[in-house]
Amino acid sequence: MCCPSASLAVWSSAWLHGAAASDDALDALRVWGEDHEVVAADPFGADAFDIPVAGERPAGLAGFLTGLRRLGAGPARFVLPVPGDVRGLGGGGSLTEAALRSGEAVVFAEIGYGVVPEPIAEGLFRWTVHRITTAAPMEYIALGEAEHGLTSATRSSAGALQELDVARDRPGVRAELSERLRRTAHVSWPPGTPGRALRVLQRAEEIGAILAIAHADDPGGALSASAAIRRADALRPLHDAVRTARFAAVNETIRVFADQPDPLP
Numbered sequence: 001m002c003c004p005s006a007s008l009a010v011w012s013s014a015w016l017h018g019a020a021a022s023d024d025a026l027d028a029l030r031v032w033g034e035d036h037e038v039v040a041a042d043p044f045g046a047d048a049f050d051i052p053v054a055g056e057r058p059a060g061l062a063g064f065l066t067g068l069r070r071l072g073a074g075p076a077r078f079v080l081p082v083p084g085d086v087r088g089l090g091g092g093g094s095l096t097e098a099a100l101r102s103g104e105a106v107v108f109a110e111i112g113y114g115v116v117p118e119p120i121a122e123g124l125f126r127w128t129v130h131r132i133t134t135a136a137p138m139e140y141i142a143l144g145e146a147e148h149g150l151t152s153a154t155r156s157s158a159g160a161l162q163e164l165d166v167a168r169d170r171p172g173v174r175a176e177l178s179e180r181l182r183r184t185a186h187v188s189w190p191p192g193t194p195g196r197a198l199r200v201l202q203r204a205e206e207i208g209a210i211l212a213i214a215h216a217d218d219p220g221g222a223l224s225a226s227a228a229i230r231r232a233d234a235l236r237p238l239h240d241a242v243r244t245a246r247f248a249a250v251n252e253t254i255r256v257f258a259d260q261p262d263p264l265p
Contacts, residue, residue, distance in 0.1 A: 074110035091134035146248035153241035
């Protein structure tokens with residue numbers, strides 16, 4: 001459900017605030033890949049986290065978590081950047097470039113660093129630590145607002161497709177949707193994760209799976225290039241709503257853990 005950065009953002013925040021054990025956090029990330037390694041994009045990050053620079057033998061993810069605590073990291077920020085919208089990344093630089101390539105990132109604004117995952121091989125993820133070039137304020141989107149946006153975008157997109165007469169039945173689509181959802185990573189979340197956030201994430205995943213099928217079926221009944229363009233335009237708000245819902249649900253979960261009393265030393 002969602003992506004590796006969501007898992008790291010939530011579990012690291014839960015661990016930093018005493019709501020999860022480090023072993024549980026590391027185990028939760030294995031749903032995305034059996035092995036996770038960490039490097040720094042430059043010597044500054046390497047020195048700060050006591051990890052190798054990219055190109056050297058990488059460290060394990062446990063060392064990165066230890067570095068977060070040693071540096072006094074505050075709440076994580078989960079970011080899902082797209083071209084034209086890189087809010088939360090703190091301007092340009094290597095973090096923004098890497099996050100746009102990956103489509104995701106975790107930012108620890110209080111200590112001035114972010115981390116971006118990249119699949120290297122089957123079962124292997126590499127996380128690269130980048131400095132934040134410019135401080136960026138934390139954006140907040142209420143969970144209720146994001147949930148309402150999903151509902152509104154679903155209705156408007158469905159109505160637009162019907163008006164365009166490019167929404168058609170596809171044989172076996174229900175079975176295809178069930179199979180796609182079955183193959184989705186079964187992510188675990190820390191005890192105390194808000195139930196509403198999980199429901200919003202689940203709904204976003206279901207709609208995301210429908211969108212994936214719609215794109216696989218492109219042009220989806222559209223009989224002309226102009227109709228195909230209008231179909232894509234009709235689906236775009238739904239893509240935006242899914243992205244917003246994921247962002248809001250994960251960051252609301254992080255906020256809940258961050259508001260807990262600090263763990264005893």
